[in-house]
Amino acid sequence: MTRHPTDHPQFYLTAPAPCPYLEGRQERKVFTHLVGSQAPALNDVLTQGGFRRSQNIAYRPACENCRACISVxxxxxxxxxxxxxxxxxxxxxxxxxxxxxxxxxxxxxxxxxxxxxxxxxxxxxxxxxxxxxxxxxxxxxxxxxxxxxxxxxxxxxxxxxxxxxxxxxxxxxxxxxxxxxxxxxxxxxxxxxxxxxxxxxxxxxxxxxxxxxxxxxxxxxxxxxxxxxxxxxxxxxxxxxxxxxxxxxxx
Structure with missing residues (x-):
């Protein structure tokens, strides 16, 4: 079974993919896993830092030439x-x-x-x-x-x-x-x-x-x-x- 560290989360970068919001642009995301007993605290910190959650993944845009996505x-x-x-x-x-x-x-x-x-x-x-x-x-x-x-x-x-x-x-x-x-x-x-x-x-x-x-x-x-x-x-x-x-x- 794969284990993911929770005290010191590791972050990963996705490959470029078509942007779902702005035609003709590419998006990349940085993400980490939200698992284990530290997940709630980590989710708090990351959300306050502009991340979003999808299942047990926290992610945010990391596009090279675009800053159109703004956390609100x-x-x-x-x-x-x-x-x-x-x-x-x-x-x-x-x-x-x-x-x-x-x-x-x-x-x-x-x-x-x-x-x-x-x-x-x-x-x-x-x-x-x-x-x-x-x-x-x-x-x-x-x-x-x-x-x-x-x-x-x-x-x-x-x-x-x-x-x-x-x-x-x-x-x-x-x-x-x-x-x-x-x-x-x-x-x-x-x-x-x-x-x-x-x-x-x-x-x-x-x-x-x-x-x-x-x-x-x-x-x-x-x-x-x-x-x-x-x-x-x-x-x-x-x-x-x-x-x-x-x-x-x-x-």
Whole structure:
């Protein structure tokens, strides 16, 4: 069995591959393994340093001639609830997110596939099997949760869970200083509910309730329309060579 050191992690560099966000560019990533008892602490440090988690791997871009990928996080204590966000939050009052262990289900996978077909049909995840999906969810050595979003039922205020079909799913890590949204997807037939925005607002709300200062959104990619939505959530900090800096306006 392969053993990976946890006190002194080793880092590796991937070969160049087509960039999934900016056409005509190549990407490279530096990565390490998140395994063993030190994985949660290492995940904390690396996330604060601009890494993202995928299963038991922490990675960040290491492209030679491009710095378009910028780590972003929401500062939740003074989150700016715009009129649009308030309307969205009120519209979502009939939806509840249930925090569950990091365990996959057939219902999640079906929704995941529907989401990919509608939103990312040619993406790198479009051919993921049910086993691939299961590994994405449960192959973790850190504190990870699945949040399932459904419509509220008459007993939801007691059970903390919703009823009816699954509307959205967020796979998220709880860190010492915040919540990190690893991946989220939703029912594309309910675009009117604004589920993508609602799930981020729910994470802001949950982080405030838990006394955690940040919600990590991953990378904002300068020039990618797929990532433009992240700029809406303020106040926002971006990771720069000088550390985390609040940005007033995204270019």
């Amino acid at each position: 996080r929401i500062r939740v204590a003074d989150f700016l609830w715009t009129k649009s966000f308030r309307r969205q939050w009120k519209q979502g009052e009939k939806i509840i997110g249930a925090r569950l262990p990091a365990a996959p289900s057939a219902e999640q996978y079906d929704l995941f596939q529907s989401y990919l077909r509608a939103r990312h049909d040619n993406g790198g995840m479009s051919d993921m099997s049910v086993l691939d999906y299961a590994m994405m969810v449960e192959d973790t050595h850190v504190e990870t949760m699945v949040i399932e979003y459904r419509r509220k039922g008459p007993d939801s205020f007691i059970t903390g869970t919703g009823e009816g079909p699954l509307l959205g799913v967020a796979l998220s890590d709880q860190l010492s200083d915040g919540l990190s949204m690893v991946y989220s997807f939703f029912d594309p037939q309910h675009m009117d509910l604004g589920l993508g925005t609602l799930m981020i607002l729910d994470h802001v709300h949950q982080a405030q309730r838990l006394g955690l200062p940040y919600v990590y959104l991953g990378y904002w990619v300068n020039g990618s329309s797929k990532m433009a939505y992240k700029a809406r959530f303020r106040p926002q900090e971006q990771l720069t060579p000088d550390g985390w800096v609040e940005v007033e306006e995204t270019p």
